[in-house]
Amino acid sequence: xxxxxxxxxxxxxxxxxxxxxxxxxxxxxxxxxxxxxxxxxxxxxxxxxxxxxxxxxxxxxxxxxxxxxxxxxxxxxxxxxxxxxxxxxxxxxxxxxxxxxxxxxxxxxxxxxxxxxxxxxxxxxxxxxxxxxxxxxxxxxxxxxxxxxxxxxxxxxxxxxxxxxxxxxxx
Amino acid sequence: xxxxxxxxxxxxxxxxxxxxxxxxxxxxxxxxxxxxxxxxxxxxxxxxxxxxxxxxxxxxxxxxxxxxxxxxxxxxxxxxxxxxxxxxxxxxxxxxxxxxxxxxxxxxxxxxxxxxxxxxxxxxxxxxxxxxxxxxxxxxxxxxxxxxxxxxxxxxxxxxxxxxxxxxxxxxxxxxxxxxxxxxxxxxxxxxxxxxxxxxxxxxxxxxxxxxxxxxxxxxxxxxxxxxxxxxxxxxxxxxxxxxxxxxxxxxxxxxxxxxxxxxxxxxxxxxxxxxxxxxxxxxxxxxxxxxxxxxxxxxxxxxxxxxxxxxxxxxxxxxxxxxxxxxxxxxxxxxxxxxxxxxxxxxxxxxxxxxxxxxxxxxxxxxxxxxxxxxxxxxxxxxxx
Amino acid sequence: xxxxxxxxxxxxxxxxxxxxxxxxxxxxxxxxxxxxxxxxxxxxxxxxxxxxxxxxxxxxxxxxxxxxxxxxxxxxxxxxxxxxxxxxxxxxxxxxxxxxxxxxxxxxxxxxxxxxxxxxxxxxxxxxxxxxxxxxxxxxxxxxxxxxxxxxxx
Numbered sequence: 253x254x255x256x257x258x259x260x261x262x263x264x265x266x267x268x269x270x271x272x273x274x275x276x277x278x279x280x281x282x283x284x285x286x287x288x289x290x291x292x293x294x295x296x297x298x299x300x301x302x303x304x305x306x307x308x309x310x311x312x313x314x315x316x317x318x319x320x321x322x323x324x325x326x327x328x329x330x331x332x333x334x335x336x337x338x339x340x341x342x343x344x345x346x347x348x349x350x351x352x353x354x355x356x357x358x359x360x361x362x363x364x365x366x367x368x369x370x371x372x373x374x375x376x377x378x379x380x381x382x383x384x385x386x387x388x389x390x391x392x393x394x395x396x397x398x399x400x401x402x403x404x405x406x407x408x409x410x411x412x413x414x415x416x417x418x419x420x421x422x423x
Numbered sequence: 424x425x426x427x428x429x430x431x432x433x434x435x436x437x438x439x440x441x442x443x444x445x446x447x448x449x450x451x452x453x454x455x456x457x458x459x460x461x462x463x464x465x466x467x468x469x470x471x472x473x474x475x476x477x478x479x480x481x482x483x484x485x486x487x488x489x490x491x492x493x494x495x496x497x498x499x500x501x502x503x504x505x506x507x508x509x510x511x512x513x514x515x516x517x518x519x520x521x522x523x524x525x526x527x528x529x530x531x532x533x534x535x536x537x538x539x540x541x542x543x544x545x546x547x548x549x550x551x552x553x554x555x556x557x558x559x560x561x562x563x564x565x566x567x568x569x570x571x572x573x574x575x576x577x578x579x580x581x582x583x584x585x586x587x588x589x590x591x592x593x594x595x596x597x598x599x600x601x602x603x604x605x606x607x608x609x610x611x612x613x614x615x616x617x618x619x620x621x622x623x624x625x626x627x628x629x630x631x632x633x634x635x636x637x638x639x640x641x642x643x644x645x646x647x648x649x650x651x652x653x654x655x656x657x658x659x660x661x662x663x664x665x666x667x668x669x670x671x672x673x674x675x676x677x678x679x680x681x682x683x684x685x686x687x688x689x690x691x692x693x694x695x696x697x698x699x700x701x702x703x704x705x706x707x708x709x710x711x712x713x714x715x716x717x718x719x720x721x722x723x724x725x726x727x728x729x730x731x732x733x734x735x736x737x738x739x740x741x742x743x744x745x746x747x748x749x750x751x752x753x754x755x756x757x758x759x760x761x762x763x764x765x766x767x768x769x770x771x772x773x774x775x776x777x778x779x780x781x782x783x784x785x786x787x788x789x790x791x792x793x794x795x796x797x798x799x800x801x802x803x804x805x806x807x808x809x
Numbered sequence: 810x811x812x813x814x815x816x817x818x819x820x821x822x823x824x825x826x827x828x829x830x831x832x833x834x835x836x837x838x839x840x841x842x843x844x845x846x847x848x849x850x851x852x853x854x855x856x857x858x859x860x861x862x863x864x865x866x867x868x869x870x871x872x873x874x875x876x877x878x879x880x881x882x883x884x885x886x887x888x889x890x891x892x893x894x895x896x897x898x899x900x901x902x903x904x905x906x907x908x909x910x911x912x913x914x915x916x917x918x919x920x921x922x923x924x925x926x927x928x929x930x931x932x933x934x935x936x937x938x939x940x941x942x943x944x945x946x947x948x949x950x951x952x953x954x955x956x957x958x959x960x961x962x963x
Binding site for chain 2: 276277278279281303304305306307309311322324328331333335355356357359360368381382383384385392393
């Protein structure tokens with residue numbers, strides 16, 4: 253099966269759910285509506301033999317503005333990976349359904365996406381931060397993130413402005 | 424409990440009050456058997472483990488944010504430091520992703536050197552995993568012998584790139600420095616020395632009755648668990664599926680070499696147990712020696728790096744590259760927006776998924792079996808936390 | 810298990826243990842006859858090969874202040890300040906004959922930040938910045954790790 257076959261099959265089965273495809277080189281991806289992502293991935297797993305989930309990641313597009321969640325399910329029978337993108341509004345309540353009941357791999361990947369971007373996953377069994385400490389403020393991988401100066405009394409940056417050696421490099 | 428400890432423990436531990444006949448044991452971040460800074464919160468009923476929950480994040484350096492603020496060339500040293508015990512394979516994965524974004528072709532000489540060096544690095548990483556697994560089981564000799572041979576590989580890499588552990592050798596478009604005939608001779612001498620050693624290691628550790636009794640039928644991962652947890656690499660092959668990215672989704676010049684893919688057979692216990700994964704790693708070292716022997720005599724002449732220019736500016740697009748690293752399938756998902764710095768670099772690390780299965784694997788086993796399971800997963804915390 | 814199975818297990822255990830001990834005895838004998846594998850540091854030091862990436866050194870007489878090393882450094886540990894030369898001053902040349910157009914005022918490297926990646930030495934056009942084989946330079950105060958190459962005293 254090729255990428256085109258999968259896109260055609262999905263567009264036929266979910267006419268409202270599939271919003272089109274992004275023709276980026278070298279890997280194209282399929283745009284999915286946030287309300288339909290759970291059914292689309294269930295269809296991929298049950299009917300099209302996509303046995304495993306490789307990656308769930310987040311991307312921040314402040315220009316659009318949108319937060320994007322990218323899913324990469326993989327198939328061992330067809331030896332391929334397909335890329336699905338879900339665009340969410342860039343607010344405090346960016347929500348999408350969790351796919352932990354379909355693939356257990358999504359459990360930790362979604363926790364990391366929440367930790368880094370602040371995207372909420374509904375019905376996630378263990379919705380808390382994974383890499384940053386539990387009481388960290390802010391979402392580090394957003395483009396407008398500013399590192400805090402102090403965390404629980406400990407200084408965070410390597411040098412503060414007044415004591416740094418001046419003009420490191422040319423940045 | 425005082426106020427400080429209350430703020431540090433997560434809320435779920437206080438949701439149900441602790442039963443008085445269960446012990447909450449903290450295998451803390453500093454522990455000789457956890458292969459790094461890993462914290463495992465273990466609830467035991469006597470000697471039997473009820474729940475083993477891994478807590479990670481102690482080595483989190485936010486490599487993905489650093490990569491967004493650096494040029495494409497300057498991300499290479501950061502990528503080395505992900506899985507610091509198999510550094511050449513990491514940088515090869517990143518270089519492959521950027522080269523597919525740029526659309527350039529790597530010269531033949533560079534491809535040959537890359538594959539030889541990747542396989543040597545795979546041998547070094549498996550020797551390290553064999554040594555530390557023996558150390559966890561109590562066999563100190565295995566550690567010493569494994570490291571003695573790993574030092575020879577590290578000497579070859581030091582002559583080649585100048586550093587012993589973090590090489591920054593696989594650059595975008597080829598390699599950093601060229602390989603000399605002296606180094607080729609040193610690799611050939613090493614292969615002649617190393618081939619009989621694998622049988623010796625098997626006789627010393629793998630078929631030893633104590634080791635077999637400690638690792639058979641422990642930590643059984645069957646194929647269904649592999650698929651739902653997204654496990655790749657040695658976990659899949661130990662469970663019986665003959666899947667290797669170098670054969671099923673080949674990259675570089677792996678199409679032109681001939682090698683087997685070893686799988687676990689359940690010889691000593693159940694299919695997919697710790698012993699199966701260990702013996703698959705030992706057999707993979709034999710196959711790596713076979714690949715290097717086929718390539719070492721026929722390195723073609725030519726440049727060792729394609730002409731890419733000082734500033735790398737790929738056109739806008741996305742690329743996902745997959746390579747077979749010693750610990751599993753390493754993936755790099757790079758989004759470029761046409762400027763000199765990447766827009767998003769996401770690293771799919773195999774150890775991240777391997778350690779997430781720990782709770783399911785260790786229900787109802789004894790505490791010593793928990794150590795055997797963690798050792799057979801072969802994790803490196805630099806890759807788990809990035 | 811039956812008694813024969815138990816005896817089989819005892820036989821397995823004894824055989825494999827003695828096989829393993831035979832291997833260690835062979836290595837022990839070889840080391841006794843050929844000598845130690847371990848190098849006794851600090852009495853003897855290993856010889857590092859050519860091209861080892863140790864401490865950085867910059868020969869500032871050859872530097873043309875192009876700032877390529879500072880731009881490519883992943884951790885921004887190189888601090889360079891250079892001014893435009895006045896038209897009336899004498900022309901200066903590097904050892905290779907390249908004319909210097911800028912006046913180097915400050916060249917410092919914070920080696921506690923350096924990650925020894927080798928990128929700066931590979932982009933230097935006059936090859937004045939290079940890696941030495943030095944690896945023993947610990948200090949008691951972190952500020953002493955900011956190496957000032959303009960005022961370097963041998």
